[in-house]
Amino acid sequence: xxxxxxxxxxxxxxxxxxxxxxxxxxxxxxxxxxxxxxxxxxxxxxxxxxxxxxxxxxxxxxxxxxxxxxxxxxxxxxxxxxxxxxxxxxxxxxxxxxxxxxxxxxxxxxxxxxxxxxxxxxxxxxxxxxxxxxxxxxxxxxxxxxxxxxxxxxxxxxxxxxxxxxxxxxxxxxxxxxxxxxxxxxxxxxxxxxxxxxxxxxxxxxxxxxxxxxxxxxxxxxxxxxxxxxxxxxxxxxxxxxxxxxxxxxxxxxxxxxxxxxxxxxxxxxxxxxxxxxxxxxxxxxxxxxxxxxxxxxxxxxxxxxxxxxxxxxxxxxxxx
Numbered sequence: 299x300x301x302x303x304x305x306x307x308x309x310x311x312x313x314x315x316x317x318x319x320x321x322x323x324x325x326x327x328x329x330x331x332x333x334x335x336x337x338x339x340x341x342x343x344x345x346x347x348x349x350x351x352x353x354x355x356x357x358x359x360x361x362x363x364x365x366x367x368x369x370x371x372x373x374x375x376x377x378x379x380x381x382x383x384x385x386x387x388x389x390x391x392x393x394x395x396x397x398x399x400x401x402x403x404x405x406x407x408x409x410x411x412x413x414x415x416x417x418x419x420x421x422x423x424x425x426x427x428x429x430x431x432x433x434x435x436x437x438x439x440x441x442x443x444x445x446x447x448x449x450x451x452x453x454x455x456x457x458x459x460x461x462x463x464x465x466x467x468x469x470x471x472x473x474x475x476x477x478x479x480x481x482x483x484x485x486x487x488x489x490x491x492x493x494x495x496x497x498x499x500x501x502x503x504x505x506x507x508x509x510x511x512x513x514x515x516x517x518x519x520x521x522x523x524x525x526x527x528x529x530x531x532x533x534x535x536x537x538x539x540x541x542x543x544x545x546x547x548x549x550x551x552x553x554x555x556x557x558x559x560x561x562x563x564x565x566x567x568x569x570x571x572x573x574x575x576x577x578x579x580x581x582x583x584x585x586x587x588x589x590x591x592x593x594x595x596x597x598x599x600x601x602x603x604x605x606x607x608x609x610x611x612x613x614x615x616x617x618x619x
Contacts, residue, residue: 308334310374313420319412327409327470328372329421331380336431341366345435349442356446361513366435369428369462371471379427385419388426390465393584394418397467400475400573410468418465425464440489450491453516455509458484466584476575477558477567478585482546490516494534502533503562505544526613545609555617559606566602568619576602 303310310330312320320327336342348364355362368375394410401407413421436456443449463469466480474481486504488494493516507527514521515529533539546558550571558567560579567575576589576599589595607619 303330305332305372305374308332313417315417316413316420319409319414319417323409323412325405325409328374329417329424329470330372330374331424332374332376334374334376336376336379336434339368339431341368341432341435345438348439352442352446352448356448364439366432368432369425373421373424373428375424375427375431379431380424381427382430383423383426385416385423388419388422390415390418390422391467391584393466393586394468396584396586397469398476398573398575398588401467401469404469404474406463406469406471406474407467410463410465410470413470418468418470421470422465425462452490453513454489455513456485456487456489457506457509459506460484475573476585477546477548477556477565479565479579479583482558482560488512488530488534498534498536500533500536500538501562502530502537502539503542503544503560504530504533543605543609545606547615557606557610557615557617557619559602559609561602564598564602566599566606568603568606570619 303312305328310328310332312330316329319325320329344364344366348362351362352360397407410418440449440454443452443454460472461479461481461484462472463474463478463480466478467474467476469480472481489496505527507525508530509527511521511525511527511529512531515531521527521529540562543559543561546556546560546567548556550556550569554570556567556569558565563578563580565575565577565579565585569575574590575585576592576595577585577587578589578595579585590599603619610617610619
């Protein structure tokens, strides 16, 4: 173990490789083992509250959002989760040797370099342990639905608000510049026993704007005018759409912004500061070759840019590209 630090009432123990990197950069990032009992994490406390709330509301229809912070920073977890993933066996992403020049100025990349392979494996081990702690709590929520006899008429959606670099391009967290797959591609699982077949995987792109119209569709309500997403119910019923694009938006300070369009095969990212990017996701899923200046990709770049501009106009984003 490394040196201990206090955080609130709990001790943090850092692996030596992490402590060395953090000391070198004078960074306050937390990647550590904590002695906080898992029944005292925010995630467990919120799950307990959600179960109590479900018990109170079980007699009538209800809508409940349960937002568990992990695996967000600070990355700290107690055993058994801390030791659950053997560090030496954690694979590191192949794209970690490639990064866009604009990302080399970010803390996400600078600390990733200082951590090196061993430090990145420690970060991933802690991150995966936090994911397993979330899984345990989601299981408790699903068990409560079953116990309250609500399982068969409750639509459960598991989703995240964003991803994490997870050592992709040698970066941690989400503070990098580029709109890489690691930060924008997130889990989406839906469960409604009897209506949604268990284990079905649907090859259709979806975005967070689709959640509201999807919930309304399962309740047999139309989506109100002005909603930017669309119901995913027809896809859950078996239809697939390989042509539907999804969009990403990010603010950059007061005036700067990024907008991205992703098809199944390509991603185009417009950056107001000029560092725009184009990736052929089919041939280069790790986003290691930015084709923005590639003459052979001019036609697809122009098409994606036009589609992105059209979406921005349609959604009234107040920005033009």
